[in-house]
Amino acid sequence: MIEYLIGLPVWLLALLGGILTWGLTALGASLVFFFKTINKAVLAMMLGFASGVMIAASMWSLITPAINLAQEQGKIAWLVASIGLLLGGIFLYAFDKIIPHMHFGENHTTEGVKTSLSRTVLLIFSITLHNIPEGLAVGVAFGVVGLTGDMNQALMAAIAVAIGIGIQNFPEGAAVSIPLRQEGLSRKKSFMYGQASAIVEPVFAVIGALLVNSMQGFLPYALAFAAGAMIYVVVEELIPEAQEQATPTGTHFSTFGFLFGFIIMMVLDVALS
Template sequence: MIDWLMTLAAWQQALVGTAFTYGMTALGAGLVFLFKTIKKDILNLMLGFASGVMIAASFWSLLQPAIEQAEENNGLPSWLVVSIGFALGGIFLYIADHLLPHVHFGPNKEQEGLPTHLRRTILLVFSITLHNIPEGLAVGVAFGAAASAVNPTAAVMGALSVAIGIGIQNFPEGAAVSIPLRQEGMSRTKAFLYGQASGLVEPIAGVLGALLVTKVTVILPYALAFAAGAMIYVVIEELIPEAQQTTSSKNHYAVFGTMTGFIVMMILDVALG
């Protein structure tokens, strides 16, 4: 697998990696054909797991390499470069969050973003799609960074660990889209189609990210930190609050899910990267 990946261009590697993450989203969405409902505790566990994966990936797969890349450039201080990129990632998601029309799951959720007459189901999918942009970008930038690495094989292994980690957390994320749509009365087939559609943005973001950092290598540390900032924004703004919407005695589902996701991503990154 690694030997074959090494023969591909960075954007092609990113396409392969994000095709896997999309496939995991579709696979998770396919659970709607087996289940009609999803317990809140299980959903909280899934959201927590996704949060843990994204937090761990943000540091080991993105921020740490960004610091190393910034130190090699001998320009601005590495801490300043990474801070700028990280902040811009959060600002980008903040702006997108306030512009893209979307609504979160739950009976009392109000529409966010610009006013629109789109159906609620479309807005629900937009909500998850917004989360998937930084995930696809993270995979793409990681493969793009491998193209200029001193040890490209090890770097590709690290990028592959990012794709695997994001893919693993996309599985429950796909189910978290399709099954609630089924609960709201949508047919299983339509709920599946909407659920998998939320992951289509990842290959687009991944390829664009890889092309950008390979064509303009000076922005690589900024791009890595940017993806990390965007992912942390999603975790704090959306995933953790959603997972905590339950009685205080049940909050441990989200907590243990987060810790498990963090450990899984940490193991993947350290073992493969």
């Protein structure tokens, strides 16, 4: 199976990885057909879980390989990682300020350029914005395959990234579709919008893989860039929203969700790579 996958073009591998993460988002969004509301403690744990997975994936699957590759290329590893992380954060900050979106919080605060779009559309844009760095991370991870000495290990590491992000996308899909249902949308529309929020992941996965292969010397920067974008989303959006949802039931729900997510992604990465 692995030998067959190695023979595929990296853009196709990235596309398959992106489809996996999108598919699990759709599966999570389908929970709206069974539940109309979601317990705040459960939502807080879901958001914390997603945060833990993204932070662990950033560390083991992106930052550490970026540092190792930079050292192999004779670059100053800590400087390469720092530049990539910072650029990834700036990239998401710019998107935050340009793309109109609304946060899934009690106050429904809005960001981005002023627009007359409905609140529902703004909520969808918010989670779609979160999914861009996840798609890039999957694409960059698969883009490494064929550019390193151990192709089997690189492929298994990329698969671990796709599975980890897919796992955290399952509760994230529910965290999108169910609140949309509470906003007054039908179950069908809530599901369609919920799963559509992750359709950017296969697209940006392919983009990430193609960019890595066309600019191989920038691979360490690309890995760190994807990590920086993911960390920005976690610190700027997911953790604050998880903490807000946990109140007044207790922030320990989101904290333990974070720990579970971090551990699962760590185990996946170590076991598969």
